[in-house]
Amino acid sequence: GQQVMQIPQYQHVQEGEDFTTYCNSSTTLSNIQWYKQRPGGHPVFLIQLVKSGEVKKQKRLTFQFGEAKKNSSLHITATQTTDVGTYFCAGIKNYGQNFVFGPGTRLSVLP
Amino acid sequence: EAQVTQNPRYLITVTGKKLTVTCSQNMNHEYMSWYRQDPGLGLRQIYYSMNVEVTDKGDVPEGYKVSRKEKRNFPLILESPSPNQTSLYFCASSLFWASPMETQYFGPGTRLLVL
Numbered sequence: 464g465q466q467v468m469q470i471p472q473y474q475h476v477q478e479g480e481d482f483t484t485y486c487n488s489s490t491t492l493s494n495i496q497w498y499k500q501r502p503g504g505h506p507v508f509l510i511q512l513v514k515s516g517e518v519k520k521q522k523r524l525t526f527q528f529g530e531a532k533k534n535s536s537l538h539i540t541a542t543q544t545t546d547v548g549t550y551f552c553a554g555i556k557n558y559g560q561n562f563v564f565g566p567g568t569r570l571s572v573l574p
Numbered sequence: 575e576a577q578v579t580q581n582p583r584y585l586i587t588v589t590g591k592k593l594t595v596t597c598s599q600n601m602n603h604e605y606m607s608w609y610r611q612d613p614g615l616g617l618r619q620i621y622y623s624m625n626v627e628v629t630d631k632g633d634v635p636e637g638y639k640v641s642r643k644e645k646r647n648f649p650l651i652l653e654s655p656s657p658n659q660t661s662l663y664f665c666a667s668s669l670f671w672a673s674p675m676e677t678q679y680f681g682p683g684t685r686l687l688v689l
Contacts, residue, residue: 469616472614495679496678504677505664505680505681505682505683506617506664506666506680507680508677508678508679512621551616551617553617553678560622560624560630561607561619561622561630561632561633562607562619562622562678563619563633564609564616564617564619564631565616566614566615566616567616568594
């Protein structure tokens with residue numbers, strides 16, 4: 464079946480450092496979404512990417528969708544303690560109807 | 575307030591005792607979905623529903639049932655729970671299914687322990 468992988472599994476950074484998580488799919492995705500889950504909380508939608516090569520920014524967060532629509536990345540500039548949580552990518556295979564989530568990257572930010 | 579609610583939030587049960595986890599949304603969303611979350615595996619889709627009376631299997635449907643008799647409700651049924659169904663369960667909804675997909679709104683989660 465379709466697999467979506469994410470690396471790294473864990474990342475510990477000092478506050479102010481940058482952070483990047485990568486998402487890779489075994490098949491082409493029609494679109495990809497990114498979610499953030501705080502410890503003890505539920506996933507919260509961050510953004511959706513649809514077009515090949517698309518780049519979107521939300522303040523310190525930059526999201527990219529690969530040209531082949533099989534990979535994506537989330538980059539956080541100058542991390543803050545409020546960025547702590549697990550970041551998930553989720554995609555839908557072309558013409559499919561069900562979501563496939565990556566295993567997530569857990570980010571810890573040391574003050 | 576627009577939200578997805580789940581009940582119960584915590585449940586301890588024994589093997590074989592049927593249980594139902596309810597999910598309700600007040601946003602008139604067409605698409606609803608159930609996920610389970612396990613350490614290291616992320617969220618895996620159990621079942622989804624594109625509208626009333628339309629349901630389909632996700633990636634891990636074994637041991638689960640769902641129904642969608644009303645637009646707002648999407649209960650998850652475990653007919654005969656087993657310990658490997660111990661997990662954190664999330665219900666989610668979105669306005670409708672399309673490409674590109676709409677934002678999914680998640681409920682607060684139900685933590686289930688099957689002894």
